[in-house]
Amino acid sequence: KNEVEQSPQNLTAQEGEFITINCSYSVGISALHWLQQHPGGGIVSLFMLSSGKKKHGRLIATINIQEKHSSLHITASHPRDSAVYICADSIQGAQKLVFGQGTRLTINP
Amino acid sequence: GAGVSQSPRYKVAKRGQDVALRCDPISGHVSLFWYQQALGQGPEFLTYFQNEAQLDKSGLPSDRFFAERPEGSVSTLKIQRTQQEDSAVYLCASSRGTDSYNEQFFGPGTRLTVL
Numbered sequence: 001k002n003e004v005e006q007s008p009q010n011l012t013a014q015e016g017e018f019i020t021i022n023c024s025y026s027v028g029i030s031a032l033h034w035l036q037q038h039p040g041g042g043i044v045s046l047f048m049l050s051s052g053k054k055k056h057g058r059l060i061a062t063i064n065i066q067e068k069h070s071s072l073h074i075t076a077s078h079p080r081d082s083a084v085y086i087c088a089d090s091i092q093g094a095q096k097l098v099f100g101q102g103t104r105l106t107i108n109p
Numbered sequence: 110g111a112g113v114s115q116s117p118r119y120k121v122a123k124r125g126q127d128v129a130l131r132c133d134p135i136s137g138h139v140s141l142f143w144y145q146q147a148l149g150q151g152p153e154f155l156t157y158f159q160n161e162a163q164l165d166k167s168g169l170p171s172d173r174f175f176a177e178r179p180e181g182s183v184s185t186l187k188i189q190r191t192q193q194e195d196s197a198v199y200l201c202a203s204s205r206g207t208d209s210y211n212e213q214f215f216g217p218g219t220r221l222t223v224l
Binding site: 030035041044050086088090095096098102 | 150153202207209211215
């Protein structure tokens with residue numbers, strides 16, 4: 001069964017800190033997605049990756065296929081980064097996404 | 110260009126009422142998904158369309174849930190005889206392609222509250 005687990009569920013940090021959110025999945029995947037959801041808002045795709053590492057601004061996503069593990073890093077965190085970050089995967093032959101439960105990130109000024 | 114839109118944004122229904130939720134995907138997107146997100150949880154898959162064909166409805170929780178996309182663009186999710194456990198945010202997403210390596214674009218969701 002395709003399952004996605006995230007940790008931590010909640011994370012509070014001070015502005016400027018380096019943030020890491022972890023995601024583990026149980027089966028071989030076609031793609032791993034990192035998404036951001038603001039309170040009351042829709043979901044925005046941050047990254048889609050199947051190997052290696054991707055960077056966009058202060059955000060970095062990495063994936064280790066052998067260990068079935070991905071991380072999302074935020075450098076020089078800012079209060080506007082406060083949101084729920086969700087990891088999701090899709091497996092070969094199945095277009096749907098299977099989501100983790102999300103990590104609620106709060107960055108205090 | 111316009112993103113995915115959903116209407117209504119908020120819906121309050123009395124238990125037993127029928128509701129219809131609409132999704133307008135990005136123009137030209139072949140794939141369309143419906144997800145259900147309970148409070149404090151990650152979204153869960155409901156159903157998937159490729160053009161007008163409903164290829165996967167394995168996530169629909171009961172036969173009270175019905176979805177259609179008759180012309181391969183706009184989709185409607187209908188819930189009959191709503192129950193309190195149906196209260197959730199219903200998210201629609203679309204993607205350009207049909208394989209599993211495709212970015213999905215999400216609408217703002219419809220928050221359904223069943224009293």
